[in-house]
Amino acid sequence: MKALLHKGMAAAPEKYLAHLITEEERTHFEEQGYLYIPNALSTEMREQLINAVDTLHNNALANGRATPGSHWGWSDFLGADDALLNLVDLPTTLPKVWGILGWNIYLYHAHMHVKPPAASDAEEGEGWLEWHQDSGRVNIELETNPRPRLSLKVGYFLTDVSEPGRGNFYIRPGSHLSDMDVPLAEIARDPREATADDVPDDAMPVCVEPGTAVLFDRRLWHSRSPNHSNITRKALFYGYGYRWIRPKDEMSVEVLYDRCDPIRRQLLGAATRNNGRYVPSEDDVPLRGWLIDNLGDNPAYAMGPRHA
Numbered sequence: 001m002k003a004l005l006h007k008g009m010a011a012a013p014e015k016y017l018a019h020l021i022t023e024e025e026r027t028h029f030e031e032q033g034y035l036y037i038p039n040a041l042s043t044e045m046r047e048q049l050i051n052a053v054d055t056l057h058n059n060a061l062a063n064g065r066a067t068p069g070s071h072w073g074w075s076d077f078l079g080a081d082d083a084l085l086n087l088v089d090l091p092t093t094l095p096k097v098w099g100i101l102g103w104n105i106y107l108y109h110a111h112m113h114v115k116p117p118a119a120s121d122a123e124e125g126e127g128w129l130e131w132h133q134d135s136g137r138v139n140i141e142l143e144t145n146p147r148p149r150l151s152l153k154v155g156y157f158l159t160d161v162s163e164p165g166r167g168n169f170y171i172r173p174g175s176h177l178s179d180m181d182v183p184l185a186e187i188a189r190d191p192r193e194a195t196a197d198d199v200p201d202d203a204m205p206v207c208v209e210p211g212t213a214v215l216f217d218r219r220l221w222h223s224r225s226p227n228h229s230n231i232t233r234k235a236l237f238y239g240y241g242y243r244w245i246r247p248k249d250e251m252s253v254e255v256l257y258d259r260c261d262p263i264r265r266q267l268l269g270a271a272t273r274n275n276g277r278y279v280p281s282e283d284d285v286p287l288r289g290w291l292i293d294n295l296g297d298n299p300a301y302a303m304g305p306r307h308a
């Protein structure tokens, strides 16, 4: 059965307009590098998302791509379940994303993580992810200081991480503005699960209720931490960047285009031509048209008074 065409933002602008970024939120994000959005997911959405994550994880366990009791991460899942696809233009978070980055954006990266309770024989401190800024060689090859933002991620916490020790996401507030050493000698690296006994003094666990979204600047130094609870932590991360940034994951999204509205297609990376990512036509960036229709004739208004 062919899936129904998603009606999209044009059908319900008020749902998005209710969540425009406030000046207080913008200031917090600019200064601290992150922003909490409580209740970004309804209970029903959260349950659907947990179901979708569990199904993919169980498939991976069945075919040997995941190991029982071990951390598992996965990408290229947007077509697997509508609940996962619907996060691409979620009314509670997308207005904050365009409010920070503007309208020439798309989803360049998405990954999910399932982190079970640590094994009883786990070493002290095992289960940290190496502290990192996102985007690998971007942090080596860009010459300015601080490095530019370029992208941000929205983390959705599906399970209860309201207390530390539950495999929490960790951040160093404000660290996005101070460049720190990156391993210049290496060709490249993605952060690895590791034993880390040197948690920085300014590190903070992100303790949030299930259904909270956390926006963070890609430059914010961050990590994942050991899970000493009896709750398996489940989280999703959606990365938005400018349309001229290349995708970071395998993303089989073109097959979804014919059931998406134009804005969702933009957010999934559609372009009229390659140059349309750098020099967009109206058809490349329907999000801009939506902002003009709903917020006034200058779409930069969507980013707030500083841009007006």
Ligand SMILES: O=C(O)CCC(=O)C(=O)O
Binding pocket: 113, 129, 134, 153, 167, 168, 169, 170, 222, 223, 224, 225, 235, 237
């Ligand atoms: O799973 C986590 O808490 C960390 C995720 C992360 O490091 C990332 O999105 O780059």
